[in-house]
Amino acid sequence: MAAWQDRIFEVLKAGNVKQVAYVPDAGHARLIERVEDSAEMRGIVLTTEEEGVALACGAWLGGERAVLLMQSSGVGNCVNMFSLVSNCRFPFLTLVTMRGEWAEFNPWQVPMAKATQSVLESMGFSVYRVARADDVEETVQAAVDLAFESDQAVAVLLAQRLIGRKSWLAGN
């Protein structure tokens, strides 16, 4: 798992992303670690995901690129705040790790997983979905370019199959 997360880090760094807001997810753990160890980027831990939407818009007002890392359940927390992005046509990029869609143990993750892509599209996002590690780098690069060169709202969904099974029980 670490290899494709390291490639995301390199794409964001090369893309001049300075603020990385996140509500932690196991699928983003390696990337968050790289960001927090980085001198070029600032990691910003949030209490809820919609803070990261507003923060990213504020960063752009001040001339910096930001990205929001969250899991699929967090997309539901953001919906009204996405109106800030669309009303002002802020460039906005979020990388979403999917839960509740493949070999999920916890049914509480499933409803939001089913709704994630359509909710984002309803709010005006372009949505890219990645299911193979080999496609991660190119897809995130394309998302960075679309967001910040064309002032668009873009989400990359990182499939649960890419992230792998969560071990719930000792000895599993």
Add this chain to the structure above:
Amino acid sequence: MAGRELTGRDGLDRRLASARLLSACPKALVIAGLGSATYDLFAAGDRSANFYLWGAMGGAAAMGLGLALAQPRRPVLVLTGDGEQLMGMGALATVGVQRPLNLAVVVLDNGRFAETGMQPSHTAQGVSLPAVASGCGFAWTLDISEMDALKPLGARIQAMQGCGLARIKVRAEEVARTLPSRDGVWLKNRFRSALGFPPM
């Protein structure tokens, strides 16, 4: 109930208070929370370095944080109301972790959801936003009920010596609306132009 102040007659005139504050921190980049704070900021004098929210309730402080981190040499003022800040209370914890030296949140607190019919808010019923900010690790907090405190508050904001939150107690009263532009793209491009950034 203990802690209630439901009559709402106490407090400063919000337009006079915000005008006094803004005249004392002319260098600040300002984001106004939706509703009365947006009208107050516009009434105090429109300028390119003002950004008016008409929605995104609860987002003003987090937006100010992103701006303050991106522009560390400029004072950033988030001017908002009690209802807007109550919806974004978690953002005070997020600010408290980052603690940018150049960010101030000023809450014009009338203890009401004024835009929707003056329903009493939590701050009229014992909840203290300065106490929350203090608990979140803000460098300074102030509870202001006198006009004389506003000029020093503006000077403190421009000094950029730590992130802070000030609550200004204002009267719960209807004030004539003064409406800035609702065009978000225009407001964004105007604000960024003032900082030297071109439009797309």
